[in-house]
Amino acid sequence: MKRSFFGFIKPRLTYEAIADTQAEPAYVQVSEKIRLLLDQPAEHAAEIVLSVGDHVKSGQRIQTADDAGEYELSSKSGNITDIVPYLGMMQKRMTAVTIAVDPESAQTPDETFKQESPAPTLESAARFLQGLPGKPDFSPFFDPGKLIKAIVVLGVERDLMAVTNQYFIKTGIESIKTGIDVLRKITGIHNVVLAVPEHLVQVAGASGAGVKTVDSEYPASHPQLIVRHILADEMKSGDLSAPADVAFFSAEAVSAMGAAFNTGQLPLNKLLTFISKDGNKRLACAPIGTPLKDILEAFNETVQDADRIIFGGPMTGTAVYSIDEPVQPDTDMIMIQDRSQIPESADIACINCGECVRVCPVNVPVNILVRLLEAEKYEAAASEAELDACIECGLCTYVCESRIPIFQHIKLAKHTLERMKAEESNA
Ligand code: SF4
Ligand code: SF4
Known part of the structure; x- marks a missing residue:
């Protein structure tokens, strides 16, 4: 990737298109252990559901406390060897569960999903499928503050150079169709849109969903920009009133959901x-x-x-x-x-060149924002410089003449404000 020679022209970064000759994925063997990261601190659980030494089966839900909503699915059978605190992104307190893979019992999957979910429902999807590949998120459907009116399936990539979701559109449109049917059935929402790059429009037509094309220029496939650009007509006609009316699922997640309800086995x-x-x-x-x-x-x-x-x-x-x-x-x-x-970040002051402002897809005044963030004035950044409008695309960091790690400052600021808010509501 190179910047434009002419500083005043926006850099044109385009998403990778999957090649017609894309090789089959290489299957990676687990040598010894798998590690699952739970989104809760271990000490939070009054009673830990699973303990070190317990045997788990592939497909079994792994969670710290009985009533905890968050869980992961064990991808292998084996014995738990470790349950330890884990620091995630921005020092987020999580729990890591390590499972020593037992090759003997690798073929004996957990049958709970098969037994408890003869017919797809939103509740069974939330209970068993949130740990599937692609991490489908059903929480918007349970949020009383949201009224979901449309579902967008993302057959596009979140970042440059990836081809993961395109692979599912290209090679598995049938299972995506099944997944879309399941989604319609369990949510009662029939307005399902499959967002794909131009070169996959034809194959996407077989999905049974409305197909919309996403521009190849980064960051057009960001969910908020998809809502703004490709669902603009529905917003104008009043069918949708806000981005909060839309739920998003990746093509991989939808394909996995279809396979799960079809076969009773969790991918x-x-x-x-x-x-x-x-x-x-x-x-x-x-x-x-x-x-x-x-x-x-x-x-x-x-x-x-x-x-x-x-x-x-x-x-x-x-x-x-x-x-x-x-x-x-x-x-x-x-x-x-x-x-x-590795391009190095620098500690040089902003020279107010305005590159970041010109490149920002949501018109954040980044040159002002960066000054507040560097001074750790996060609340002022939110109230005066539209911190919350940022969609975290990273373009401002990419073009910054002073090589200021703006994106990282933004992430830190948002995380700090969120933590302050949580502390306030706890108090
Ligand atoms: S990371 Fe945020 S502020 Fe920077 S260009 Fe993207 S949307 Fe704008
Ligand atoms: S933050 Fe970087 S890109 Fe933005 S005005 Fe300052 S030096 Fe230029």
């Missing part, structure tokens, strides 16, 4: 795009919870000191610090950067 392998240091792009299919080291081994890739591992894409991904980091249900992409390729 537990995550598809992801792997970019190695030499820029080579390949698809990998790895059980949820697979540590990164197993993927590196499958692709014969090595990581040295000061190389960078990014979960997510080049614009919005997060650097991680261990090759034990597991694949999560929403890990669409992993990229490895050689230390020689």
